[in-house]
Amino acid sequence: xxxxxxxxxxxxxxxxxxxxxxxxxxxxxxxxxxxxxILSGSxxxxxxxxxxxxxxxxxxxxxxxxxWIKEIGEPxxxxxxxxxxxxxxxxxGGSDKSKNMGTILWRSDxxxxxxxxxxxxxxxxxxxxxxxx
Numbered sequence: 001x002x003x004x005x006x007x008x009x010x011x012x013x014x015x016x017x018x019x020x021x022x023x024x025x026x027x028x029x030x031x032x033x034x035x036x037x038i039l040s041g042s043x044x045x046x047x048x049x050x051x052x053x054x055x056x057x058x059x060x061x062x063x064x065x066x067x068w069i070k071e072i073g074e075p076x077x078x079x080x081x082x083x084x085x086x087x088x089x090x091x092x093g094g095s096d097k098s099k100n101m102g103t104i105l106w107r108s109d110x111x112x113x114x115x116x117x118x119x120x121x122x123x124x125x126x127x128x129x130x131x132x133x
Contacts, residue, residue, distance in 0.1 A: 055093025056085075061101070062108040064090055066121045075118035075127060078102045 055061075065081050068088075076084070078098040085092055085101075094100035105111045111119040120127050 054091060055100075056090040058104045058107070061085060061090060061092065061104050062110060064088065065101075065105060065119065066110065066123070069119065069121055070124050075114045075120045077118040078105075080118065081105075 064085055065076075068081070068084050069076050078101040082092050082097045082101050092101050092104075105119055106113075110122055112122055114120050114127065117127075
């Protein structure tokens with residue numbers, strides 16, 4: 001009996017590791033623009049390739065963030081951007097939406113992260129701490 005219990009335990013460990021690898025691959029594919037949506041991070045198979053897609057494309061999210069921040073006129077945090085994007089019909093996937101937003105913005109290389117304030121588009125005039133220069 002001890003041998004079979006060890007085998008069952010090892011099988012569960014391997015299954016958990018495989019699920020983590022599938023999730024990593026799915027997130028990497030989504031961030032590289034491999035589909036129409038950002039992946040939710042779930043390991044529940046929902047499509048023929050075993051991924052559940054629930055988010056908007058990274059390019060749409062980046063474009064939205066640039067335009068929204070410029071319109072608001074001040075830096076915005078990841079959480080503020082997720083809330084604004086979703087109020088405006090976009091969906092940020094993942095179990096940690098704020099983290100996913102940060103990853104999308106960082107990978108785009110189109111934003112500065114102003115310490116303690118949030119993200120600011122590189123192509124916008126410098127932010128002076130109160131308003132646009």
